[in-house]
Amino acid sequence: MEQQVVDSASSFTSAVNLDQLQMSSIPQRYVLPPLQRPNSSHLHISSTLPIIDLSTLSDQSLISTTISDIRIASKEIGCFQVINHGIDQSVMDEALKVATEFFNLPNEEKMRFFSEDVHKPVSNYLHGEINGGWQTLAVNCYPACPQPGLTLGIHPHSDYGSITVLLQTRSGLEIKDKNNNWVPVPCIEGALVVQLGDQMEVLSNGQYKSVIHRATVNGDEKRFSIVSLHSFAMDRKMGPALELVDDHHPKSYNVKDVN
Numbered sequence: 327m328e329q330q331v332v333d334s335a336s337s338f339t340s341a342v343n344l345d346q347l348q349m350s351s352i353p354q355r356y357v358l359p360p361l362q363r364p365n366s367s368h369l370h371i372s373s374t375l376p377i378i379d380l381s382t383l384s385d386q387s388l389i390s391t392t393i394s395d396i397r398i399a400s401k402e403i404g405c406f407q408v409i410n411h412g413i414d415q416s417v418m419d420e421a422l423k424v425a426t427e428f429f430n431l432p433n434e435e436k437m438r439f440f441s442e443d444v445h446k447p448v449s450n451y452l453h454g455e456i457n458g459g460w461q462t463l464a465v466n467c468y469p470a471c472p473q474p475g476l477t478l479g480i481h482p483h484s485d486y487g488s489i490t491v492l493l494q495t496r497s498g499l500e501i502k503d504k505n506n507n508w509v510p511v512p513c514i515e516g517a518l519v520v521q522l523g524d525q526m527e528v529l530s531n532g533q534y535k536s537v538i539h540r541a542t543v544n545g546d547e548k549r550f551s552i553v554s555l556h557s558f559a560m561d562r563k564m565g566p567a568l569e570l571v572d573d574h575h576p577k578s579y580n581v582k583d584v585n
């Protein structure tokens with residue numbers, strides 16, 4: 327039975343298929359070595375993730391404090407949450423509703439939207455916007471998992487682009503702090519998670535951090551995240567901003583094509 331699931335589905339749908347089979351344990355290939363499992367390094371949570379109220383940016387008396395809070399979060403963690411960001415709750419609720427409906431479709435229906443080129447559907451629409459940059463929208467569904475302590479929804483990685491904005495339906499996202507501890511990102515109603523990516527770390531000559539993060543799974547409920555990944559234009563040469571390179575801060579990265 328398991329073999330059939332693996333053969334008939336791409337990695338895109340296989341975990342969802344397993345969910346439909348209501349298995350009481352996960353297949354061996356999903357079981358991680360003990361040190362890579364969630365909770366293995368939670369013992370001393372040393373960081374709390376800042377929550378930035380973006381409505382303060384329209385108040386002259388608060389603007390510099392807010393910018394400074396964003397700068398500190400970008401330097402220390404590369405991640406923060408934003409509230410009062412101007413996106414209506416109803417828009418976010420609708421996006422999550424459509425995501426849920428999509429993942430509830432039968433596999434054959436879902437595969438009608440399948441594309442080998444993950445940039446294709448969105449780039450056609452947005453290419454040329456944001457100064458030739460790219461936006462990729464990922465919608466992730468993490469089925470409830472019978473053994474959440476043994477596996478992960480997404481393995482540790484940093485995002486390749488400049489900035490990522492993420493909406494989650496429940497907690498599950500974790501970031502690595504500067505002491506190498508995994509810190510859970512709490513799910514706050516209406517908040518969006520902002521993560522800096524590799525391009526921002528390079529552009530800032532290492533002053534800002536591209537945050538390493540992962541997604542855990544849970545035993546009782548599906549979790550969704552909608553992830554908007556923003557990247558500079560592919561034909562752009564990327565390197566540290568010259569203003570940030572001097573005798574005390576030598577160039578830490580070579581200039582490379584974003585590609």
Ligand SMILES: O=C(O)CCC(=O)C(=O)O
Nearest residue numbers: 464466498499541551553
């Ligand atoms: O779902 C999450 O919380 C993380 C997703 C993520 O890191 C990604 O799609 O790049």
Ligand SMILES: [Fe+2]
Nearest residue numbers: 483484485539
């Ligand atoms: Fe990511």
